[in-house]
Amino acid sequence: xxxIKAEGLTYVYSAGTPFEKTxxxxxxxxxxxxxLVAVIGHTGSGKSTFIQHLNALLTPSAGRVLLDxxxxxxxxxSRRDVKRRVGLVFQYPEYQLFEETVYRDIAFxxxxxxxxxxEIDERVREAARFVGVDxxxxxxxxxxxxxxxxxxxxxxxxxAMRPEVLILDEPTAGLDPAGCAQLQENICRYREETGSTVLxxxxxxxxxxxxxxxxxxxxxxxxxxxxxxxxxxxxxxxxLEIGLNVPRASELALALRKKGVPVPEDVxxxxxxxxxxxxxxEGRPC
Amino acid sequence: MLKDITLGQYFxxxxxxxxxxxxxxxxxxxxxxxxxxxAQSWLGFGLVTLVTAGCVAASRIPPKTMFKGVKPMLFxxxxxxxxxxxxxxxxxxxxxWIITWEGxxxxxxxxxxxxxxxxxxxxxxxxxxxxxxxxxxxxLLNPLRRLHVPVHEMTMMMSMALRFIPTLIEETDKIxxxxxxxxxxxxxxxxxxRAKALLPILVPLFVSAFRxxxxxxxxxxxxxxxxxxxxxRMKQLRMGRxxxxxxxxxxxxxxxxxxxxxxxx
Numbered sequence: 001x002x003x004i005k006a007e008g009l010t011y012v013y014s015a016g017t018p019f020e021k022t023x024x025x026x027x028x029x030x031x032x033x034x035x036l037v038a039v040i041g042h043t044g045s046g047k048s049t050f051i052q053h054l055n056a057l058l059t060p061s062a063g064r065v066l067l068d069x070x071x072x073x074x075x076x077x078s079r080r081d082v083k084r085r086v087g088l089v090f091q092y093p094e095y096q097l098f099e100e101t102v103y104r105d106i107a108f109x110x111x112x113x114x115x116x117x118x119e120i121d122e123r124v125r126e127a128a129r130f131v132g133v134d135x136x137x138x139x140x141x142x143x144x145x146x147x148x149x150x151x152x153x154x155x156x157x158x159x160a161m162r163p164e165v166l167i168l169d170e171p172t173a174g175l176d177p178a179g180c181a182q183l184q185e186n187i188c189r190y191r192e193e194t195g196s197t198v199l200x201x202x203x204x205x206x207x208x209x210x211x212x213x214x215x216x217x218x219x220x221x222x223x224x225x226x227x228x229x230x231x232x233x234x235x236x237x238x239x240l241e242i243g244l245n246v247p248r249a250s251e252l253a254l255a256l257r258k259k260g261v262p263v264p265e266d267v268x269x270x271x272x273x274x275x276x277x278x279x280x281x282e283g284r285p286c
Numbered sequence: 287m288l289k290d291i292t293l294g295q296y297f298x299x300x301x302x303x304x305x306x307x308x309x310x311x312x313x314x315x316x317x318x319x320x321x322x323x324x325a326q327s328w329l330g331f332g333l334v335t336l337v338t339a340g341c342v343a344a345s346r347i348p349p350k351t352m353f354k355g356v357k358p359m360l361f362x363x364x365x366x367x368x369x370x371x372x373x374x375x376x377x378x379x380x381x382x383w384i385i386t387w388e389g390x391x392x393x394x395x396x397x398x399x400x401x402x403x404x405x406x407x408x409x410x411x412x413x414x415x416x417x418x419x420x421x422x423x424x425x426l427l428n429p430l431r432r433l434h435v436p437v438h439e440m441t442m443m444m445s446m447a448l449r450f451i452p453t454l455i456e457e458t459d460k461i462x463x464x465x466x467x468x469x470x471x472x473x474x475x476x477x478x479x480r481a482k483a484l485l486p487i488l489v490p491l492f493v494s495a496f497r498x499x500x501x502x503x504x505x506x507x508x509x510x511x512x513x514x515x516x517x518x519r520m521k522q523l524r525m526g527r528x529x530x531x532x533x534x535x536x537x538x539x540x541x542x543x544x545x546x547x548x549x550x551x
Contacts, residue, residue, distance in 0.1 A: 017297075017351070057463050080471075088467040096464040098489035108486070112469030143493065157468055 002085065002164035002197055004031045004054055008063035011049055015061065023049040024221040026063070031165075031199065036191060038208040038229075039201045041218030042243045047201050048091070050218065051167050054199070055086035084113060087163030091170045091201075093154030094147065102145075102153050103138040109161040127160035130190045132182060148179040152186075159190065166190070167199040172207070180204075184211060209233060209247040209268045217244070233268035249273040296415050302528065303345035303413045308422025310529040311410050317536045318406045322399060324543040331398055333546070337539055338402050338409075345413050355408045356401055363400050367393040420445035421523055438514025446502070454495065461490045 009027040014020050024046040031037055041047040052058045053065050056072045056079040065072050072082040090096070099105035106127055110120045128135060131152040137145065142153050155171065171187065172180040184207060191198045202208050208215060208229065215232040217225035219242045225232050233239070236246040236254045246254070249270050253263040261280065267273045298304075303311075318337075325331045342352055356363075376388030411419070424441040431437050462472070465486045472483050 052463065055467060057466060080469075083467055083469055088464075090460065090464045090467070093464065095494055096461055096468075096486075096490050098486045108465075108470075109468040112471065161469065 002033055003066075003068055004086070004165060004197070005029070005066040005069075006050075006053065006063065007066065009050070009053055009060050009065065010062040011046075011053065011058060012061045022221055024053075024218075027221075027223055028063075029216065029223060029226070031197060034191075034195050034197055035214055036188075036198045036200065036212050037214045037216060038212035039199060039216050039218065040203070040205070040208060040244060045218040046221040047218045048169060049221075051088065051169060051199065051201060054165070054167060055088050056082045057088070084161055085163055086165040086167065087158040087161055089155050089158045089166070089168045089171060091173060092151075093158075093171075094142075094150035096157075097142040097150060097154055100141060101139050102133070102142050105142050105153060106156045106160050109157055113161060123160045123162065124156075127156040130159055130193075131156045131186050148175050148183075151175065151179075152183070155183075162194075163196065165197040165199065167201075169201045170203065171200070172202070172204065180207075187211075203245070205233075205245045205247045205250075209249070217242075229268055230266040234265040295412070297347055297351065297412045298415075299346055299413065301344060301346045301413070303341060303409070305528065306413075306532055307523055307525050307529045308414050308418040309426055309523060310525065310532055311414055312419075312422050312426060314532060314536045315407060315410045317540050319403065321540045321543040322402055322406070324540075324547045325395075325399070326547055327550075328395075330543060330546045331395060333542065334402055335398065338405055341409055342405065345409060347409070347412050351412070352405055352408065355412075356404050359400065359404055363397055366396050366400065370396050416448040417445060418521075418523070420448070421519070421521075425523060438517070442514075450498070453498075454491070457494055458487060458491055461487050 006027055006029045010025050011023045012020060013023055027046075027050060039047045039051065049058065053060055056065070059073055067082055067085065070078065072078055097105050099108060103124060106124045107120050110123045115123070124138075125135065128138075133149065133152050133156060137149070137153075142150060145153070151171070155168070159166065166187075168187065172183055175183065187198065187200070188211065190196070200208075200212065212229055215225070215227065215229050216223055217232060217239070224242070225235065225238075233246055233250045236250045239246050245251075247268045249272065250268045253265075253267045253273055256263045257265075263273070263276055263280070267276055306314075322334055325334050342349065370393035371385055371389045374386055374389035374392050376386035379385045379387060379390070414422075420441045423444070424437055427435070427437045427441070466472070470483060470486055472480065472487075475483065
């Protein structure tokens with residue numbers, strides 16, 4: 001089991017200098033086992049700072065982070081331990097690749113965990129399979145591959161540690177549409193097969209609407225909305241106000257409502273929008 | 287955090303010192319250093335300390351920040367003090383002791399000199415933005431162009447280097463975080479192990495530094511950058527009345543220090 005709980009989390013950058021800035025303020029959130037949560041927010045809304053607290057890379061200025069009820073910042077050992085249990089994939093993770101071969105780069109995490117060679121090998125192959133990296137690439141240098149492949153290898157490097165919670169900061173940023181779709185499919189499959197909790201930071205609301213079971217919205221360092229995609233995207237106006245996009249379908253539904261077409265508020269996928277429009281045309285309730 | 291390094295960081299503000307022309311401040315710092323090394327007696331050191339304190343107060347930089355800058359030099363300061371205390375001959379503090387009154391006095395003066403030197407030069411970088419600083423330097427060094435010294439190219443490189451220090455620090459921070467998230471350990475182990483642990487940081491850092499340099503070169507070229515010939519500036523440096531007064535005060539200060547030294551006070 002892995003339940004992550006943040007209690008009154010506050011973080012202040014460069015405290016005591018003219019550059020002091022409160023990145024997140026009093027964030028309380030519980031993420032249950034096996035959830036797929038999307039974290040959305042404007043650039044600088046504090047979402048990246050928030051996720052870095054979840055594996056003790058940042059120590060909160062105030063508040064606590066609990067993993068299965070235990071404070072992860074308890075001591076040096078708990079802080080190290082949590083990095084294995086909560087895997088964090090940064091934005092543009094391909095910039096962290098450094099080894100001579102793809103295989104060794106994926107094995108970096110498991111090797112740091114001081115696992116036996118046999119187990120490392122097993123994990124590397126498993127992680128590569130999850131992200132769709134062919135074993136034929138294992139002996140290549142990671143630096144000579146394409147951007148999309150580099151991204152996959154970097155993600156595999158975190159998955160190889162078999163974290164109970166996987167956090168991905170904009171995993172699809174800068175990928176082509178086909179690459180995006182494939183990576184999302186990989187992430188979903190990973191979650192289904194391993195039952196791990198997945199946290200996804202994203203700007204792409206269409207993806208969020210399609211994938212996530214729960215959406216958390218950050219604005220100015222605070223959680224301003226938290227609920228199912230249907231709940232969150234029914235406040236399309238409010239989301240646009242804080243400078244976020246909404247799924248295309250929501251946008252369209254909002255525009256239709258303004259024109260007087262009674263599309264229900266909880267429409268946020270293309271399928272639902274189509275269904276409700278068809279229903280309206282035939283005069284049925286939707 | 288790496289970001290907390292204050293060494294030579296610019297603190298934006300709007301004090302008298304901030305508003306002075308970069309050229310004035312550069313000249314004044316040189317004057318200050320020369321004056322500082324004229325000080326031989328407690329009277330001289332007292333005067334320099336007073337002037338430094340006055341400048342810091344006028345700059346509205348919190349004294350705490352100034353001391354933070356001195357901290358990295360603590361080792362050198364302590365070492366200098368020790369050497370002076372133990373290796374100066376004179377009257378012993380107690381009969382038979384190696385420590386002398388002269389030694390203690392010399393040590394105090396040396397420490398004061400180093401601290402003042404650091405504070406004075408840091409005041410320049412704290413109150414002057416790197417861009418203004420290199421612009422000022424370029425204009426001060428301009429006469430050297432006659433001797434075919436590539437002044438513009440040198441200062442351009444300097445301002446770029448300064449510009450990229452925070453970027454590279456940030457990048458290092460990011461890479462470190464990413465590798466830490468993969469279980470890398472930078473804090474424990476012997477010297478060899480720690481040096482090896484740096485590899486996962488250095489390789490990506492170099493890769494990205496070269497990529498960035500490449501991109502910057504392309505960006506500059508596509509905006510028709512071709513060196514210093516005929517280049518104009520958006521922000522012109524201008525000397526005002528405050529600058530003339532400051533330069534005059536600096537000259538007076540230097541004269542006073544030289545006079546003190548000549549008089550043997």
